[in-house]
Amino acid sequence: MSAAVDPEAVTYVLAAGNPAVERLIAQARGLGGPVVAVVAGPESLPLAVASAGVDRVLWLGRCWTAFPEAEPGAESGNSTGAELGAGTGAGTGELGDDRPAEAYAPAVADLVVSQPGNVLAGRGPAERVWLGAAAAALDAPVLTGVAELGLVDGQVVAVREVGGGIGQETVAFDGLVCVMTEGRRPVEPLAGPQDSARAEVAQLAAGFYPMTVLQATPAPGPGVDLAAAKLVVGAGRGFACQGDLALAERLADAMGAAVACSRPLAEGLGWLPKDRYVGISGMQIAPDLYLAVGISGQLQHMGGVRGAGTIVAINKDPGAPIMAQADYVLAGDLYELLPALTAAVAGEQR
Amino acid sequence: MKIAVAYKWAADPSEASVNADGEVDWSRAKPAISEYDAVAIQVARELADAAGSGLIGLTAGPLEVAAPLAAKAALSRGLDSLTAVADDSLAGADATRTGRALAGAVQRDGKISLVIMGDCSVDEGAGLVPAVTAGWLGWRAMLEANRIEIDGTGLLIERQAGGAVEKISFAGPAVIAVAAGAVKPKPPGMKDVLAAAKKEVIQLTAAQVGVGLAQGEVLARARLETPARRGVLVDATDPAAAVARLIGSLATDGILAGGPK
Numbered sequence: 001m002s003a004a005v006d007p008e009a010v011t012y013v014l015a016a017g018n019p020a021v022e023r024l025i026a027q028a029r030g031l032g033g034p035v036v037a038v039v040a041g042p043e044s045l046p047l048a049v050a051s052a053g054v055d056r057v058l059w060l061g062r063c064w065t066a067f068p069e070a071e072p073g074a075e076s077g078n079s080t081g082a083e084l085g086a087g088t089g090a091g092t093g094e095l096g097d098d099r100p101a102e103a104y105a106p107a108v109a110d111l112v113v114s115q116p117g118n119v120l121a122g123r124g125p126a127e128r129v130w131l132g133a134a135a136a137a138l139d140a141p142v143l144t145g146v147a148e149l150g151l152v153d154g155q156v157v158a159v160r161e162v163g164g165g166i167g168q169e170t171v172a173f174d175g176l177v178c179v180m181t182e183g184r185r186p187v188e189p190l191a192g193p194q195d196s197a198r199a200e201v202a203q204l205a206a207g208f209y210p211m212t213v214l215q216a217t218p219a220p221g222p223g224v225d226l227a228a229a230k231l232v233v234g235a236g237r238g239f240a241c242q243g244d245l246a247l248a249e250r251l252a253d254a255m256g257a258a259v260a261c262s263r264p265l266a267e268g269l270g271w272l273p274k275d276r277y278v279g280i281s282g283m284q285i286a287p288d289l290y291l292a293v294g295i296s297g298q299l300q301h302m303g304g305v306r307g308a309g310t311i312v313a314i315n316k317d318p319g320a321p322i323m324a325q326a327d328y329v330l331a332g333d334l335y336e337l338l339p340a341l342t343a344a345v346a347g348e349q350r
Numbered sequence: 351m352k353i354a355v356a357y358k359w360a361a362d363p364s365e366a367s368v369n370a371d372g373e374v375d376w377s378r379a380k381p382a383i384s385e386y387d388a389v390a391i392q393v394a395r396e397l398a399d400a401a402g403s404g405l406i407g408l409t410a411g412p413l414e415v416a417a418p419l420a421a422k423a424a425l426s427r428g429l430d431s432l433t434a435v436a437d438d439s440l441a442g443a444d445a446t447r448t449g450r451a452l453a454g455a456v457q458r459d460g461k462i463s464l465v466i467m468g469d470c471s472v473d474e475g476a477g478l479v480p481a482v483t484a485g486w487l488g489w490r491a492m493l494e495a496n497r498i499e500i501d502g503t504g505l506l507i508e509r510q511a512g513g514a515v516e517k518i519s520f521a522g523p524a525v526i527a528v529a530a531g532a533v534k535p536k537p538p539g540m541k542d543v544l545a546a547a548k549k550e551v552i553q554l555t556a557a558q559v560g561v562g563l564a565q566g567e568v569l570a571r572a573r574l575e576t577p578a579r580r581g582v583l584v585d586a587t588d589p590a591a592a593v594a595r596l597i598g599s600l601a602t603d604g605i606l607a608g609g610p611k
Contacts (some may be wrong), residue, residue: 002603010402013569020478026429041522047425049472061360063568064516065466066511066513066514066516071400079515098457100492100518102490102491102492103490103520105485105491106488107492109485123477124509125493125494126511128478129478129481129484129491129492129493130481131481132445132449132478132480132481132482132483132484132485133481133484133491134484134485135445135446135449135478135482135485136446136449136450136453136482136485137483137485139446139450139562140565141444141447141564141565141566142444142445142446142476142478142482143444144474144476144478146409156563157569161574162374162571163522165509166363166367166368166374166573166574167367167368167372167373167374167571167572167573167574168372168571168572168573168574169372169565169568169570169571169572170569170570170571170572171567171568172567172569173565173566174565175565178446180478203495208519209490209522210520210521210522211490211518211519212518212519212520213516213518214506214517214518214519215516215517216514216515216516216517217514217515218515219510219514219515220571225513231605237551248445255606260547265496267385267530267531270531272474272528272600274530274531275369275510280363280475281470281472281475287581288605289605291601297435299363304492309605310600310603310605311579312600314586316531321593323581324579324581325579326581327579327580327582327583328582328596328599328600329581329582330583330584330586330592331583331586332586332587332589332592332597333589336589337586337589337592337593340589340590340593341593341596341597343594344594344597345597345606349386
């Protein structure tokens, strides 16, 4: 079969209201062609993405975004808790600030058909909607769990996880692909004016579905972007009750870390919200440090932290699977070790 | 508004194993209706009841998805009928082909205007099929919904994303994926199981709903190489000494600033 993928073809990275695209860009570079970011959000968002190392930014228009970093100088009232226009032209509604990013799905589909290219997106709900629109428009296979991506002799070659992360396949495609990439880091703000490093931003006359965000209020409990956290404390079944999670929270506070958990804590016991659950079917994160506390180390969970720089395991059971999958292993009682660690990190230990 | 709910008849990968050649062995893992799909079916049933509509089940996969055991497992959860795109060419199908199969079944029906799905499948867990199905249909899509309300001719969706709870309103046909915690699914009772045996099952082939061939050629398989971890044992007999050593090591590695004072 003749190879079909043009090495000069663009690679699209989709940023639906969330400026965190660094990981996508790194993966897109593996395909060789120019990298074009497709974004929706306030004006500041395409500008932030333009400095993140892409070749071109296409701005579809404004949309509602809950990501405060999307608007660095904006007053905080704009990012959370804002009562938005109800689509009647009230307030800023006419400009599209009350439009969910999902509304631009048809624009993404039209774009990838008019200038075909491979498409990469993160796991956010709006990014997935855009990626799905692109995959159907291109009739391109959707790949997940992709560790490596490249273009070899006109074929897209991907190394990806299969079977929920227990196996790995190298697959070659004669046509374009759509890739969902896990885990994100926010764009690091560049120091000083960096206009030379800034890619061109073009506004597309984009079609959209009429959809309205009527209201947005801060979610109960502190919002956590686990994917962006550099230090993460993960809690598992080793905690005897929900109240004991305070030990993990205190340690995380002292370290400046985010708290994550294994699936049973979020989905069975409901001790923590679902956006804290790390695993193959939950969040997949790659922090610099993952401190697994009372986590046995089942495949389901470890698949979500495979990309962590360093893994520390604290577990009572020296035979737990996690002990063979960590860089530092402390076989002991979390009820003694966590307070000691918290005190030491806070510098209170004598 | 005619409502459908799509689900995947799939096995939990925690029951699968991988052999030395990297081939995944699913033989000990039994397919079932996952928790995610049970939530979606219940949400869809409640919506259909509120709207006075019937509830059509949709599924796509290899022939076994239309087998009596599989069909009854889904029907007993409150579906009125089932349309199954059952074709062995769909074994291991990616989201693009699964979405095409589901969209094709929706288009064949012609009257469905709302499709509910679960948060993600239990085996792939990518959460992409609802989005791709909407793409094939040219419909609106919204994921991670905690509440769905039919409001006249439109929909009112409540969902939590990016640290905010959002209320979103729109009209038009749509595919909505519900969050895993949207409701607590009730297990089917004996009556439901008995009634399921009498419900209609429509079976379609992949060709009947316009699904193309699988793309991609597998060049190599391997057991997943996890990054080698150092496995340094830190003696935890004395907690204070143990954490001091740990912090010292992490500081040396450049992960934590400073060390114990």
